[in-house]
Amino acid sequence: MKKTNMSITWLLVASFINNFAAGFIWPVTTVYLHNNLQQSLITVGWVILANSIGQAYGSILSGRLFDRFAPYRLIQIVVALMIATQISFILFHGWPLYALNLTVCGFLSGWILAILNAYGTRVVNVDGRFVFNMLYFTSNFGMVFATALVGVIFPLGIVWLFILSVILYVLLLLVVKVHFNLTFVKKETDQATTVAPLSEWNRRIIYVTIGGLVVLWIAYAQWLGNLSVYMTDTLHLPLWQYSMLWTINGALIAIIQIVINTLNLSTSRRAMWIQIFGGLLMFGLAFLILPFAKTFTGFALAMVVTTFGEATAFPMIPALVNELTPSYLKGRYQGLAAAAPSIGRAFGPVLGGFVIEHQGYQTLFYGGSGLVLITFILVLATVVSGYRYVTEYNQPVKSKK
Template sequence: MRTKNGAVLMTNTLANMGQGLALPITTLYVHQRLHKSLTTAGLVLMVWALAMMLGNYWGGRMFDEWRQQPTYYIGGSIAIFAGLLMSLWPEWPLYAGALALYGLGLGILISAINGYLAHLQKEDKEIFNDAYWMRNIGFALSTGLSGILYAVSVRWVLILTTLLVVVALVMVKITFKEVTISPVQPAKRPQYHLFSADRQTVFSILAVCWALFITWLGYEQWGSNMSIYMIANGIPVQHYSLLFTISTGEIVLLQPLVARTFRNTYHNEKMRLIMGTIFYMASYLPIIYGNTYSFFVIGITCQTFGEMILFSTAPVFLNRFATDENRATLQSLNSMATSLASAVGPVFGGWLISLIDYQLTFVVIFALHVLVIPLLLALRAHRQVT
């Protein structure tokens, strides 16, 4: 990976690493230490994801329509305050409320950083690929540290979660510059208020967001219900955890190659969105027809290729529809789609499984992906206004 804008990319990585620390231990902590039901633990994560989605929306709008630097500091300060609350008093129900507040603040901060990346992308075409790659390395490190620190004390997990945001804000202060907004002539300005834009623009943006939502809805099954299904088929929990190690290794090794396979043209980006969705869709075929460990490895590998292609392309594609006055707002839609999927994914999957069974649930999710493909095929080129 190139080192251009390295400090900005590191700031983005540190801000995102907080999730990798706090979220993996939340279900364990709420259920085992705070003695609440698994349903309650799931609701805590749902509220966190919804708060994150709200923060994504506010962060994008504040960055575009208000002031940039205060948006970083407001989001970061909320996250730091919430992290301190969790660290000092990790008790019920304060922990649940503080975690939601942390999600809100982090959502604001991350959307503002994504808005800044969107402005830099005009000159640094690979910045979203680099951000995706570095973010995954950060997640791998933070999720690994999460388990180690949790074995000592949950407070250490939460303290490090807070410190990461502190360091990110310091780096924002040192490395982030105020973006000069190039005004757009009223006749050319796409109004976001999204639905006052032309219909083709609205369709394209919503189609991409819907693809992100459906694919992440499916991905959430791997992080929740899939573990129970694998254990029911006699596969040890250690082998389940190994799937995510395999996935992270594939991303770290292969993402730089994938990023350089395609030129940054509208047609290539559209094809990448379709290819990514097809890989996601294909990941369910092995586990529909087989239940041995090798089928799950094939499935997670397809899932990983889908993620590498789709989620590194979506922010670049959405940025084609943006002006300097709404880049952060459009990028926030990307984050909101995945946050909403994180909120409803485990519950949706659990409801389907209880209604039918595991394999039919995967068939339904496969079918939802199939329905996304025609929407992406219908995307039409949009003349970018810069």
């Protein structure tokens, strides 16, 4: 018998499995393309750009289709296609087919992420902010597990990573088939407004905050690429110290999210704004620490500050989007929110590399802080000016633990 409400437990299980599987692919991309397939770093950058653009397009398309077609069929189709892509990785992981597979994989992963977020809007017995906090927690938890295993498995051969990924996506398909078959019924309040466009201030705040998320990911993308080069080539720090930063990142995200959800902070609107604006400030502050970081301790401090910003701001933006959209538009705007990280990852390394090449790392750090500060002011001004005029579509409920 079909259900009308999504189970938060199985949504989080699906999110964990999806990111556990994805975590076997992206951490080794740069190393495998450069060291094993002998491609230049410029070529690697273009491949990562194609992967990120594929993710963004997949998220946007998935969100729009979610509102128009049967979500249950859409998610089954995309997971099945992802299984086929992982099998293709096993069979064809040379150049240039690896790059082609990676682009397709990016498109499908963006699709899955957006549709999982859209399903998150159908969890009605738990506050939406709690749902998106937990989605972010489980996605990072799965990624941490995967990256910890990658270092052990990759020396045995990259094929083993793809085999494990196939197994996990098959498991995800089983979870989807059993627990994601919902009947989507619009609320009466939404049925009366299906022909009316989203109000001007709802749209304005949504687009400005999603734009802010893009900027945060442009900043965060420097940690994923350019900072590793700066630490190892410029400062001659060992690679294990850069890897240890991500161990700190993963552990701290888990701690922060556990505290937020244990104290039930996510159901407070004031806490939501503190998380969004506090997160923006943290990202800006971290970039002001980096010019003075010359040892592992300095970079670890900057990573701790960045992680506080990441763990607080990132999950709250899709939660805010959920509150400002009616049911018939949730897929579209969750797709845009899910595309924001991909856009930031796509253009962040390119912009950072351009600044580094022409002005150096110090300009990158100070410029990044300034860009985040401008974004903070823009988001704050927009929210203060217009939030009183928005229409809210989701009333918070007490989280059930």
